[in-house]
Amino acid sequence: MTYTENVKLALQSITGNRLRTMLTALIIAIGLAALVGILTTLDAVKKSMTEAFSSMGANSFNIRNRGTGIRIGGGQRQKPFKSIRYEDALAFKERLNTPAKVAISVVATRGATVKYGTEKTNPNISIQGVDEHGLGSQGLELALGRNFNTTEVQSGNNICIIGSEVSEKLFKNQDPLDKIINVGNSRLKVVGVLVSKGQSMGFSGDRAVYVPLLKAKLINSTSNPSYTITVIVPSNDIMENVIGEATATFRNIRKIRVTDPNNFEITKSDAMAQTLFENLRYIVWGGIAIGVITLMGASIGLMNIMLVSVTERTREIGIRKAIGANPAVIRKQFLIEAVIICLMGGAFGIFLGIAIGNLISLGMGGSFIIPWEWIFGGFAVCVLVGIVSGYYPAKKASKLDPVEALRYE
Structure with missing residues (x-):
């Protein structure tokens, strides 16, 4: 019954000082909104990244001439090793003696314009060369048409597979299969259209044209492109064994002496996500720091309000003590009042933080x-916060002398 009466008295006091209560609750709400908003955004980003990288297959690794290159702060940019040549990549694919599949890919250009009739795209289309395993290694699926076969990859046929955004821009409601499109200076026949993957972390896989590997070599805008080798392992249990075998094979192809380090980088498919997750913790701590600082300000404001409330209600406290209320009851009353104010602000702040975080995430x-x-x-x-802020004012109220309190004007 004591708690029920204290809650009623706390609500009466809050109702009697609405403006003061609302301002205090608003400070608490802003602090929690900042904290929850940042952390919600980061959780949503992590989920999006996990989905994006898992679609590429957890049981795979890449061989590149440089690492992922993810840097936080002012760290030095990673220097690339010498490029992985077309011949090196093909030799690796032929020599790797494991149950794994090997996919080879290369970016021919990132700023191409694709045309069909009177329709054309913006000059931001990526042209990538892939082999018969290239689409699967990148988690891409066909909505229409077919994949490249081994003969087409090796002979560099004038064919292509286009992303969904390219298809919608050029063909509207038409069937794109077997149509001839102009990609840069090349005329290519469309043999497939990819399933839309949408955007993930601001990047879209739908604005791309995929061509056979040799065709990409012929039209590449870079004089010395570096090819990416992706090894798809059937089971994670043999991942380390395959990585060891791949390392030894590629060292032989690159003619690296036993005493020299690797001049290439091997990264697992989820390495980029893990690196980003590790670096995101700094942002998490930053968000927590912002929220804590704001909440500290709110708690000081709440303590001040509770001290003013104790002074204003000195006579009321004297009356309650005179009719039998002990110091513990008085202390509970003011603590409950402080906690209720915090919960009111907290509820609004949490709702606001979740809304802001998800809006940023969806954007x-x-x-x-x-x-x-x-x-x-x-x-x-x-x-x-309510207990910390309300404890001193509650303790001060509980120690008031009833006789002096009754005489207070």
């Missing part, structure tokens, strides 16, 4: 999430 091409751990954590923080 970046991510998905909507409800961060239950941050919701429960936010309410726990609210209770903690």
Whole structure:
């Protein structure tokens, strides 16, 4: 019954000082909104990244002439090794003696314009050369048509597979298969259209044209392109063995002496995601710091308001003590009042933070999430702030002398 009465008295006091209560709750709401908003955004980004990288296959690794190149802060840019040549990539594919599949790909250009009749795209289309395993290694699926076969890859036929965005721009409601399109200075027949993958982290796989590997070599805008080798392993259990075999094979192809280090980089398919996850923790700590600083300001404001409330209600406290209320009851009343104010602000702040976080996430091409751990954590923080801020004013109120309190004007 004591708690029920204290809650009623706390609500009466809050109702009697609406403006003051709303301003205090708003400060708490802003602090929690900043904290929950940033953390919700990061959770949504992680989920989007995980989905994007898992679609590329967890049981694979890439051989490149440089690492992922992800840097946070002012770190030095990674220097690339000498390019992986077309001949080196083909030799590796022939020599690797494991159950794994080998896919080879290369970017011919990133700024091509694709035309069909009177329709044309913006000059931001990526042209990539791939072999018969190239689409699968990148998690791409065909919506229409077929993949390249081995003969077409080796002979460099004038054919292509286009992304969904390119197809929609050029062909509207027409069937794109077997149509001839102009890609840069090349005329290519469309043999396939990819399933739309949408955007992930601001990048779109739909604005691309895929051509056979040898064709990409012939039209490449770079004088010394570096090819990417992707090894798709059937089981994660043999991943390390295949990596060891691949390393030894490629060292022989590159003619690296036993005492010299590798002049190429091997990265697992999820290495980029893991690197980003590790670097995102700095942003998480930054978000937590912003929220904590704001909540500290809110708790100081709440403590000040509660001290003013104690002074204003000195006579009321004297009356309650005179009719039998002990110091513990008075202390609970003011603590409950502080916690209720925090919970009011916290509820609004958590809702606002989730809304802001998901709006940013959806704007970046991510998905909507409800961060239950941050919701429960936010309410726990609210209770903690209420107790910390309200303890001193509650203690001061509980120690008031009833006789002096009754005489207070």
